[in-house]
Amino acid sequence: MCAAATFKNQSLYVHIPFCQGICAYCDFTRVRYHAGLADQYLTQLAGELEQRVPRQAMETVYIGGGTPTALSLGQLRRLLDMLKPYTEGALEVTIEANPEAIKPELIDILLTGGVNRISLGLQSCDDQILKQIGRRHTFDQARQAIRLLQQAGLTNISCDLIYSLPGQTREQWTATLQGVLSLNIPHCSLYSLTIEEHSEFGRTGQQPLDEDTEASMYFEAVQVLKQAGYQHYEISNFAFAGYASRHNLHYWRYDDFYGVGLGASGKLGAFRYDNTRNFQDYFQGRWIAEKIELTREDQMFEMVMMNLRTAAGLSLIEFERIFQTPVTSVYPEAIQNGLCQGWLHLDKEHLAATDSGMALLNTVLEEFLD
Template sequence: MIEALYIHIPFCENICYYCDFKRSVYNQEVVDAFLLQLDKEMTTRILNKGLQTIYIGGGTPTCLHETQLEKLLQIIQPYTHTVVEYTIESNLESISNEKLELLKAYGINRISLGVQSYDDDLLRYMNRKHKAADIDATIARIASYISNISIDLIYGFENQSKEIWLDSLKKATSNPNIKHISMYSLTIEENSVFGKQGVQPIDGDIEADMYILGREYLKSHGFEHYEIANYARAGYESKHNQVYWAYDDFYGVGLGASGKDDHVRYAITGNVEQYIKDGGELFKEQLSEKDILIEYLMMNLRTKKGIDKTKFKQKFKRNFDDLFDDAIERLVLHHQAMNTPTNFTMSEDGMLLLHTHLVQFMEVIDIIMEDEQDV
């Protein structure tokens, strides 16, 4: 039974230069029409009403004005009765007290803020509209309504020294209202403004150094490292995102959303005009056993929990240790992983090189699938 719902609101008041998500500049009439179509999509699709988590992302959902935001929350309300974690994304400049009152009234209990940096020069470089001096005061105001606050921070800019990065980490960890930090490396996407400007990624060794600096600083200042890019104070891990990392199924609604149901991954594609007219295009991909096995490993090994061997055997009818014995032995020998009777997990160093290590598992999977096809 699916217990998680993701809703994509593809509107922003301005476009950040690193962003390549499905998004469109806010227009009141367009948003009104979008919400009508979203309402239709929600009511015509078969959704389980025993959900545990809902996540409203974007875009910037809080760029909607109060009437539109309330309409959105009303559309979602029938699915909220059993929800334990209800998250919305926001920018600092788009979250008024009136909007916070609405969010709280409709049961939202977690907010994810696009802080990105405490350095004004970097914020301008990204085309963010808030100032570093606004961050703590805005977070304090939000905390008076919603206490579970997560922030995003980005590292890896060519004009971001390690000192600038460390300063952001210090300021974020010193704020007791911040309960969760997602720490992302800048990725230059082809269709982002940075991509079109020809901005180049920084040297890989420098990026790795900044990752390690961030990881160790957050761990030593009250944040548990529970997934490659995510850190939380005790009890504030993201329940919704753990659905993705466990490779469980989830609903996705709204233009730009994706979802997974059994062996099918789907996405709602097209442009805003097409979505408003007919709901956009529903792209579906049938996942093979090989796809599922690779993606299951890829997602679960991102986390501190790693592979639960009992769950692995229940899902794939295979013994994890027997299947990957050589890869396990090599990774443990080189301190890249830990193997116990119940779990296989990457070490901190192993997480940093996860994509490299996954190749070893993929090679085994390729051999297995070829052998089974020959039988």
């Protein structure tokens, strides 16, 4: 019988489910901010952390949402104090923020609380589109927010961009990409719109663009960002050298991670868990809604799947360390076929997707499931 696989765990995700307003495309776990509810939530979150996460310094902490900066300044200070045992000494502490929330007082609290990376919900550089999708900032506000952050020394900034929006033209997308380049930020993440049933777009029957236009927008972004010096280090993520998201790299390397808060997920050894999305359950301490035990086969496949999303690919040594068997012995045919098709590249240390393999990753992975 094989020993249980052991994965590294140095990461904590913390979910803050409040937003100042609700965007038209969004189906995340979030509600409109309410001060009393947020106070109650932070109390529960402290309890969950206490009981479920060992008090130890993490390598990375990611505070996402929702919009963590929808909290009042006092609540944000309380949150960051609560996270001190995990953030002290961490290499990367990221918080998601919306441009309209960035003010000098907020930046002070973030810096004092150990935050050293900001993930900004820019989404578009086109004011008309920002309005259409229910965002509450203009491009000029985003530009000013970034300037304030940079002046305060918080220069490790990532921007989220969304594309394939209903009615979005190629020209608007090109202009957004050019707008992003003008911001001088070291990281950028792309999201293709999916219409979620319970979002405003879903309820009003909006449609994303056709697949060909969506693909051409993606490839344009890859080309523009690479030409500007960004490394395309994961299918949808781009960074200047040294600015790849350490936290997300833990996900893609298939390391373990803790997730706390409403709707958060985590992975601990052979178990993946999803927290409840229901406030009542969460407030009564019924944090976990579902816990799934992964088979060894599930874990091997998931490790390949996640790692092939990255340009670096799967570490052969790491796979063998964890599963005590080489990946080439587990999936000989899928790998051989991927190499023949030009979808995969194999050297002494890594198995990685080529550019064409990355573009067809779902097809490439189907071979690993056969």
